[in-house]
Amino acid sequence: ETGVTQTPRHLVMGMTNKKSLKCEQHLGHNAMYWYKQSAKKPLELMFVYSLEERVENNSVPSRFSPECPNSSHLFLHLHTLQPEDSALYLCASSQSWGTHGANVLTFGAGSRLTVL
Amino acid sequence: RKEVEQDPGPFNVPEGATVAFNCTYSNSASQSFFWYRQDCRKEPKLLMSVYSSGNEDGRFTAQLNRASQYISLLIRDSKLSDSATYLCVVNILYEGGGSNYKLTFGKGTLLTVNP
Numbered sequence A: 001e002t003g004v005t006q007t008p009r010h011l012v013m014g015m016t017n018k019k020s021l022k023c024e025q026h027l028g029h030n031a032m033y034w035y036k037q038s039a040k041k042p043l044e045l046m047f048v049y050s051l052e053e054r055v056e057n058n059s060v061p062s063r064f065s066p067e068c069p070n071s072s073h074l075f076l077h078l079h080t081l082q083p084e085d086s087a088l089y090l091c092a093s094s095q096s097w098g099t100h101g102a103n104v105l106t107f108g109a110g111s112r113l114t115v116l
Numbered sequence B: 001r002k003e004v005e006q007d008p009g010p011f012n013v014p015e016g017a018t019v020a021f022n023c024t025y026s027n028s029a030s031q032s033f034f035w036y037r038q039d040c041r042k043e044p045k046l047l048m049s050v051y052s053s054g055n056e057d058g059r060f061t062a063q064l065n066r067a068s069q070y071i072s073l074l075i076r077d078s079k080l081s082d083s084a085t086y087l088c089v090v091n092i093l094y095e096g097g098g099s100n101y102k103l104t105f106g107k108g109t110l111l112t113v114n115p
Helices: none
Strands: A004-007 A010-013 A018-025 A031-037 A044-050 A053-055 A064-070 A073-079 A087-094 A111-115 B004-006 B011-014 B019-025 B033-038 B044-050 B055-057 B060-065 B070-075 B084-093 B101-105 B109-114
Touching (some): A004 A087, A018 A087, A044 A064, A044 A073, A044 B101, A073 A087, B004 B084, B019 B084, B033 B070, B044 B055
Antiparallel strands (some): A004 A018, A018 A073, A031 A087, A064 A073, A087 A111, B019 B070, B033 B044, B060 B070, B084 B109
């Protein structure tokens, strides 16, 4: 496997369910990200992990919970979501986080989430 | 002023046309600029970085104007396969504090090239 892989590609869940999105990168990168993409909105950065340490992002509701067990894997745990959380969730990685210079992102194919 | 603002589009052009996309950014301290391309129902992919002196990659030319905080992308001789959403991306100082920067995306401009 190469690049960034995400599973599942599609997920339908009820508001009371608990599910998780998984991301794996095979690029040897040190930073991993979760982005949310909703219709007619720019990509929104949700969470960043740099060298397996989380960079806080206080604007994300607590019903989204990230986990980074090692530098290659990233999870997004979902619980008691709302219909407005339906979106494409994209995982990405980059060589490093937060540097002033170029920080090219490689994205996974995304997990399309529908909350009923 | 929005952090990264792009032409709203959409753009519909015939094959062979030249099309230009514009983007402005709010943070004068930004140092890194990119254009990404996103095909329908796919993930964004890096199209090209934007350098101070301007840069060209085949039919694509990117320009940066730091004084006006403005970036452009020019596509010459449009192909059907150029149909996609083009995302302007800028490294913006992260509001979480310190000197970290995060890549901030514009909403994107949809291009459709027609036969």
